[in-house]
Amino acid sequence: MIAALELLREIAARQDGFVEIRYHAKTSRSLGVDKGKVERSQVRHRKGVGVRVFAGGGWGFASTGQVDAVSIERAIQLARTAAKACAGHSSAGSAKHPPLMSLPACTLARGIFDQPGLEEIAARSLEEKIAMATNLEAHMRGASSTIRSASCTYNEIFEDKAIVTTDGAEAAFRLVRPELRVQAVAEKDGQLSTGNEAVGATGGWDCLFHSAAGEALAERAAKTAQDLLGAGHAEGGRSVVILAPSIVGLLVHEAIGHTVEADFVQAGSVAAGKIGHRVASDLVTLCDSGGSEHYLGAGGTIPVDDEGVPASRTTIIKDGILVSYLHSRESAARFGVAPTGNARAWEYSDQPLIRMRNTYLEPGSQDLDEIIANTRDGYLLDGPRNGQADATGEFMFGVQEAWRIRDGKLGELVRGVTLSGIAFEVLQSVDAVSRDFRWDLGAGYCGKGQPAKVDAGGPYIRCRALLGGEQ
């Protein structure tokens, strides 16, 4: 890493104009155990250098898998040619967004920013990791005769990055992100049901298993699959819902976070023009951070973004008022604010895009039990499946478990529930926020043309939303 940083620094010193050079080496290991068999044990190595040139109002990007001075300088030439081709057409944009001709100076990172956990995960043998995955899979199948099959996936990604720009960034870091997923499938009288649990972290196994040990996750997945076998369906319609931290995480990431990414804002998302406006109840404070707030290990942690900007904490909504968007250097220049460290690239051959990191709702002051006791009629929702959100702020999340609440008491479990609504309307309806806090989407990947490791979470909240169910 130090050698790569030095090589990039030497090359950058020879360049004219703005050039950004990023070395990125990634080693990923993946193990898959399914129905008693190790079906997948693989290692993936990918390394190279991506370079961006900004000239004449146009961006050029080129990448090379060869990490040597000649190849990198050749990539810079290709990027210069590409920037020229881009600048020739950048006037094809709308008059509303005239081309930017240079990037303003900003705070840029300089130094080495290694994250914890690297040595610990590297030191654990492949045999130990295979044994863990095999045991957890067997544990689920042994939980009940109704468990028809089970699977366990363990992944780890080691990253090694160095970023140098001609205007002053010189940063490097290494980190590791382990992930574990378990799934149990139960069957009775021809009806199938599934239970899923997943955790992901930036750091060692102490971070990965911060909220629950592997065995506890396996037991929970097996229990959920069994419990859902006999569960009925929810009644569709608008309802009071208490969202667990996992669902809150999905809500703040999918339904709010994407609408405040400055590129979406410029295109006309629902958050456009809303800075300083009330968009949520005053119980809502929402942030996105490159650090892991509240406790260590959040899965989207980065010390520095892929433009060399420190990835500090950004408050998006404060006490219900929208106060900031998420920015790259370019979008920050267009909005006349400082960049927020949200420009991220998945691999060396990807260009940086505005992405979230760890997105969360700040905890409040109430007990979950107290919130449930004060709910006459509604549902408690936990276990996110997939989620999507729209430019309109309309979102849709699949929910694994939904418990009926009647007269302040948790009742039966129902299945096949979808949560939907208009994001800012749902946040306006938040009337209770618990004091708990949990990162709960660390095993997740966000997609926006390229993947990104992110995390999200928060406390339990109560609000109103639309439940998809049966009519």
Add this chain to the structure above:
Amino acid sequence: MKDRNLLDLCSTLVELARKAGADHAEATASWERAVETHLENGAVHTVQSREETIYGLRVMVGGSQGFVTANDSEPEVFAKRVAEAVACARVTPKDAWVGLPDPEAVTKVSGLYDADVAEVGVDETAQLAATMLAHIRDLDSRVRVDSGSVSATVSMTALASTTGVAVSQISTLMDASAFGMAVSGDEVASFDYDNAISRRRRGFEEEISAACDRFVTKCAAGLGATAGLSFRGPIVLSPDAVAEFLLPALIDAVCADNVRKGRSPLAERLGQRVATSLLTVWDDGRVPGGVSSSAFDREGMPTRRRAVLSNGLLQTFLFNHYEARAKGNGTRSTGNATGSAASLPTVGSHRLEVDPGTTAMADMIARSERAVWVGRYSGATNPVTGEFSGVVKNGFLIENGVRRPVREVLIAGNVFELLNQISAVSRERHDVGGQALVPALRAEDVSVTAG
């Protein structure tokens, strides 16, 4: 890079693996060179150039399998990667089904390569992108392009193994896409997307133009959306919704790995009726010039065209070599090993094709009916149980002959029941991203919930 060189790389890796103690080995490699212009916020934003070779090596040692993939190009690193794959196999438990297929005759699919695409440079993709933006703006100034791209790619794939498989292929691809929404005053409509995709350069401007027309029509149709109604009744799935919602659930259920693992509701239904007799579905890896076509699959086995459903009867499950061995009784791969050089083979489909019906798309809902048109479906489908629940996008409520856009409308049910609720198939079919050729489908008695 020449395909011979790529095949030589595969052979070198296989030989190194044998020397390192592997009983069997398979190497696959891909080389890709692409130029691409990205659009952002309605403007040409970045022009990109990239080239990369990736290889994947699968080794078998004493009945155990290991896999390594990398993009190294230094020959001195190859031995290290090979040793890593062998070491990985040595600590992995034995699996009796692991193995490599014997070679089979592979015949070329025509129209996968066009020398004109290989000549496209950064100036040309930038020009096409600028033209695409101008076309969208001219069609409807309310439609915003949030992001998009125009790219030209040349790629080669090769595979060699100790069982004697040795295949290679070169192909090209032109791709243009736009993602965005209509904005009118304070109103923001739903996201929508369309793309043009082709193996050929000639005529691509016309394909981009047609994609822009579809994109603008879909985006603008979402303006003025209001609340819908809750009811049980008919819905019509557009070709996009059929391709992106219904077919993936069906294909998951016929992939032999899911069948074997107890994750398919169709596991015991081979030869039985699993859908209405109106439904015939093909999997085809050999469409001439098709963007999902290839002469061979991820294991070097020949691809085929085969019926998955024929008049509602389940005709086949899809197998790669591993799943065929697991099934036993002489079962052979169906040429459905999917994946890239960066991954182990899995099981999947190629291009899916649904036979057309007899109803005009415009006549799928009678004037007197209440029904919902599902332009796209954004939701959760549990592939194991088939349960689905999600939001209708680009959706319309049709009532008393009046069609109006709606928002916050959810549909829910079970995909495998839905297959039996299909009552009409349109005679028109759309190509959806080169991945599927499908009609619109009408289904009865579906739960619709409005917010």
